[in-house]
Amino acid sequence: xxxxxxxxxxxxxxxxxxxxxxxxxxxxxxxxxxxxxxxxxxxxxxxxxxxxxxxxxxxxxxxxxxxxxxxxxxxxxxxxxxxxxxxxxxxxxxxxxxxxxxxxxxxxxxxxxxxxxxxxxxxxxxxxxxxxxxxxxxxxxxxxxxxxxxxxxxxxxxxxxxxxxxxxxxxxxxxxxxxxxxxxxxxxxxxxxxxxxxxxxxxxxxxxxxxxxxxxxxxxxxxxxxxxxxxxxxxxxxxxxxxxxxxxxxxxxxxxxxxxxxxxxxxxxxxxxxxxxxxxxxxxxxxxxxxxxxxxxxxxxxxxxxxxxxxxxxxxxxxxxxxxxxxxxxxxxxxxxxxxxxxxxxxxxxxxxxxxxxxxxxxxxxxxxxxxxxxxxxxxxxxxxxxxxxxxxxxxxxxxxxxxxxxxxxxxxxxxxxxxxxxxxxxxxxxxxxxxxxxxxxxxxx
DNA sequence: TTGACTCAACATCCTTTGCTACAA
DNA sequence: TTGTAGGTTTCCATGTTGAGTCA
Numbered sequence: 001x002x003x004x005x006x007x008x009x010x011x012x013x014x015x016x017x018x019x020x021x022x023x024x025x026x027x028x029x030x031x032x033x034x035x036x037x038x039x040x041x042x043x044x045x046x047x048x049x050x051x052x053x054x055x056x057x058x059x060x061x062x063x064x065x066x067x068x069x070x071x072x073x074x075x076x077x078x079x080x081x082x083x084x085x086x087x088x089x090x091x092x093x094x095x096x097x098x099x100x101x102x103x104x105x106x107x108x109x110x111x112x113x114x115x116x117x118x119x120x121x122x123x124x125x126x127x128x129x130x131x132x133x134x135x136x137x138x139x140x141x142x143x144x145x146x147x148x149x150x151x152x153x154x155x156x157x158x159x160x161x162x163x164x165x166x167x168x169x170x171x172x173x174x175x176x177x178x179x180x181x182x183x184x185x186x187x188x189x190x191x192x193x194x195x196x197x198x199x200x201x202x203x204x205x206x207x208x209x210x211x212x213x214x215x216x217x218x219x220x221x222x223x224x225x226x227x228x229x230x231x232x233x234x235x236x237x238x239x240x241x242x243x244x245x246x247x248x249x250x251x252x253x254x255x256x257x258x259x260x261x262x263x264x265x266x267x268x269x270x271x272x273x274x275x276x277x278x279x280x281x282x283x284x285x286x287x288x289x290x291x292x293x294x295x296x297x298x299x300x301x302x303x304x305x306x307x308x309x310x311x312x313x314x315x316x317x318x319x320x321x322x323x324x325x326x327x328x329x330x331x332x333x334x335x336x337x338x339x340x341x342x343x344x345x346x347x348x349x350x351x352x353x354x355x356x357x358x359x360x361x362x363x364x365x366x367x368x369x370x371x372x373x374x375x376x377x378x379x380x381x382x383x384x385x386x387x388x389x390x391x392x393x394x395x396x397x398x399x400x401x402x403x404x405x406x407x408x409x410x411x412x413x414x415x416x417x418x419x420x421x422x423x424x425x426x427x428x429x430x431x432x433x434x435x436x437x438x439x440x441x442x443x444x445x446x
Numbered sequence: 447t448t449g450a451c452t453c454a455a456c457a458t459c460c461t462t463t464g465c466t467a468c469a470a
Numbered sequence: 471t472t473g474t475a476g477g478t479t480t481c482c483a484t485g486t487t488g489a490g491t492c493a
Binding site: 143158287293353 | 475485
């Protein structure tokens with residue numbers, strides 16, 4: 001007879017049976033394993049013919065949760081795939097394809113459940129939608145409020161801080177925007193949770209740092225994927241990508257070349273070849289000790305800023321805006337400086353992280369109502385904010401992140417009749433930005 | 447309760463050539 | 471011969487958020 005118990009994010013195995021993944025804990029007088037192995041530990045015990053006393057889960061009381069909304073066929077297939085995979089796994093769906101409905105179906109099958117989200121905005125949206133769907137009081141775990149319900153919504157930050165106390169209260173853990181989960185801190189949430197059922201949701205599985213390789217261990221691998229392309233036209237607006245290349249002004253060109261020269265020379269003189277993100281990380285670490293490395297990196301920053309914020313881009317922007325004078329337009333940039341310049345020059349309202357909550361909602365509402373035709377922003381609207389539809393997106397600058405690109409594309413894809421959406425990219429030709437742009441497209445625009 | 451602040455955490459930051467030691 | 475990893479020990483800058491503190 002072995003007894004399993006939950007202890008602050010771990011499973012204690014009493015009865016002198018060493019289960020895989022556990023180590024002996026002298027003080028507890030038991031083997032101890034991370035809580036995410038709970039399901040495996042049970043399976044191991046059962047296949048070895050042990051009898052159990054299982055005291056791990058201490059579930060929040062939950063009524064039967066019935067789903068009223070009827071799922072679309074692909075949403076139904078996503079849930080089945082997850083179910084077949086042993087109720088572990090990640091569903092990849094583009095923005096606007098109804099990930100919430102997939103999760104709600106899963107919640108109706110396995111509850112009590114916790115939904116972990118990256119922002120307070122998303123927390124509020126999930127709470128509202130879950131209450132509408134199931135007619136229950138939804139619990140909230142955030143900085144301001146701690147209440148448990150049959151379904152509880154928590155921020156990643158609070159789930160991280162309180163993982164030890166939440167870890168055995170739910171059957172199912174849903175991780176919204178699950179690409180956040182593999183980061184060093186947040187991954188401990190999944191490790192300290194015993195939930196035998198797990199569902200991850202995202203529009204972009206891959207991370208630039210490659211840590212998505214951790215997802216199979218933490219929530220299960222990818223069990224279902226639907227690309228933007230396959231939903232284009234039927235469930236999402238058809239779209240077109242247009243690249244516009246501009247030339248730097250002569251002064252910018254001179255500045256760019258000068259700074260890139262400093263950067264490249266440093267690499268050359270020190271026999272440094274950058275192949276992977278890790279190589280670049282090393283260079284950054286080196287710059288903490290090596291004055292010349294620091295100068296090189298600063299020069300590279302200046303060069304990049306020149307390319308991303310070139311004034312030629314504003315002329316191209318003016319052309320695009322003229323061409324789409326009757327459309328709703330969202331403009332994205334990498335840096336806030338450019339946001340402010342555009343806002344001043346074209347008299348377009350802006351939103352950055354410094355924009356207060358009230359002004360932010362007001363700008364979004366006016367944009368939604370059509371009183372503002374355009375909105376300019378840097379990265380705040382990339383994720384986790386309910387942004388009103390637009391039919392034209394203009395990426396004036398951005399990173400090489402595929403995720404950022406897909407999220408920005410998602411902002412113009414909600415279906416509005418047969419209207420075709422257009423996403424422009426304005427790129428400084430003959431600069432490193434050309435490659436950055438290609439990198440973010442990988443696998444998206446074919 | 448609100449607002450202003452600080453702090454910690456997260457994400458991106460790369461790919462042109464070049465070196466050297468070691469493994470397949 | 472060809473291919474590939476290399477190196478740790480917290481990190482140049484910018485953008486963004488949630489939590490916590492204090493008035």
